[in-house]
Amino acid sequence: MINRVCDCLGCKYPVLEGGLAYVGNGRLAAAVSNGGGFGQVGSAGRTPDGLARELETAFALTDQPLGVNVPISEHRDPEPVFRVIERYAAHLKAVSLSAGNPRPWIGPLKQWGLRVITLASTPAQAKKAEQAGADLVVCEGYEAGGHDGPAELTTLILVPLTVQAVSIPVIAAGGISDGLAAAAAFALGAEGIQMGTRFVATVECEAHEAYKAALLQASSEDTVVMERSLGHVTRVLRSPFVDRVLAQERATPGDLEALLPLISGRNNARAALEGQMDDGYVNCGMGVGSIHEILPAAEVVQRVMAEALRQLQESSARVAAWMS
Ligand SMILES: Cc1cc2nc3c(=O)[nH]c(=O)nc-3n(C[C@H](O)[C@H](O)[C@H](O)COP(=O)(O)O)c2cc1C
Known part of the structure; x- marks a missing residue:
């Protein structure tokens, strides 16, 4: 295969479904893989x-490659999660590690x-x-839904810098919800999204x-970061409930005990x-718009x-016309 991400993961298109806390179910993972x-x-x-x-649900619905996401520090004890992965390893292709130090788990997963x-x-x-x-x-930029990095680098900045810094394939994440944004990511050197x-x-x-209905109604201005006073950057959909969280954060910044109930x-x-x-x-994420x-x-x-390809062809023709 020509694309290194597809070669590594055994899929047709270099399009990954990120880990989705609570809502990353087996039926969805199978549907993404069945779509290539x-x-x-x-x-x-x-x-x-x-x-x-x-x-088990995902395996019953597809014979295409599948992965598991483990946000390490989100689990009080990640060990039993990895035992499940070990048990099903023969049916899985890859594991994505986030939120914590991946180093101790890379060796066992490869074994x-x-x-x-x-x-x-x-x-x-x-x-x-x-x-x-x-x-x-x-590489996940600050536009992304869920937990973002404390450096708050945007996808536009993070992706090309990382492409220069490493030789393994870089996959862009954060703010990509359509082919236009995917085209931009590919133009920056990402080999996947x-x-x-x-x-x-x-x-x-x-x-x-x-x-789902709230996502369809929201514009890109309707997301907000909460938990910043706790040293986290968590991008959520703005709502009256989230405004209460932000008000509590302003009143008791960094006070986990006061914020935890929210x-x-x-x-x-x-x-x-x-x-x-x-x-x-x-x-x-901001790409909700x-x-x-x-x-x-x-x-x-x-x-x-398909849209990414069309956008890249159109934009290169446009720039070529400016230069002629
Ligand atoms: C509902 C939701 C839950 C998420 N949960 C996780 C998670 O459990 N683990 C993880 O690594 N990333 C998680 N993320 C981040 C995504 O995997 C992905 O990298 C990010 O959503 C990409 O940005 P986008 O929302 O702009 O597409 C979550 C994102 C969303 C929107």
């Missing part, structure tokens, strides 16, 4: 048994025959991951309909899975790639 992308079952917000169930994808938010982090043996690195928010707004995602994972699940949007928060339809995940993959 690379689907990943999310482990965040699931017990090890829950993860195993979603993996189980898996490819390792790590998440980086600075070129230095990507370099470290490459030195530790990562096969692919996802990863999307999160776009895949929430799909038929197969288990996110509540109220969450920012707990339970409140994420309540909105994302149960649709109680007034009693919880949902992750959402270009999501206008709930689509089957396979169609998202194929449309994004």
Whole structure:
């Protein structure tokens, strides 16, 4: 294969589904892979048994390659999660590691025959991951939904700097919800893209309909960062509930005890899975403004790639005309 990401992951298109806490279900991962992308079952917000169930669902729905995302520090004890991965390793292609130090897990995952994808938010982090043996690195810019890096580098800055810094393939993430943004990422040197928010707004995602409807209504100005006073950068959809979180943060900055009742994972699940949007928060990236339809995940993959190609052809013809 000509594309190194597709070669590594065994997929047709270099389009990854990012880990999606609570809403990265097996049916969605299978649909992404059936569409030619690379689907990943999310482990965040699931017990090890829950993860195993979603993996079984995904395996029943596709014979295409699949992955698992493990945000290491989101698990009180990540060990049982990795035991599930070891158990299913023969049926998996890759594991993506985020939120924490990937180094101790890269060796064992490779021994189980898996490819390792790590998440980086600075070129230095990507370099470290490459030195530790990562096969692919996802560079996630500040536009992304969910937890972003503290350096707050945008995708436009992060991707080309990282492409220069490492020799493993770089996958761009953050703010990519359509073919135009994908084209920009490819022009910056990314060999693949990863999307999160776009895949929430799909038929197969288990996110509540109220969450999906809110994504369709939102513009790119409707996301906001919370938990900054705690040293985290968490991009969520703005709502009256999130305004309460921000007001509490202003009143008691950095006070985890005061903030925990508002920012707990339970409140994420309540909105994302149960649709109680007034009693919880949902992750959402700035690229939400270009999501206008709930689509089957396979169609998202194929449309994004077809549109990226068209955009690149048009923009190169446009620039060539300026130069002539
Ligand atoms: C609902 C949601 C949940 C997420 N949960 C995780 C997670 O559990 N692990 C992880 O590594 N990244 C997580 N992310 C980040 C995505 O995997 C992806 O990198 C990011 O969404 C890309 O930016 P975009 O939202 O602009 O597409 C999440 C993002 C969203 C929108």
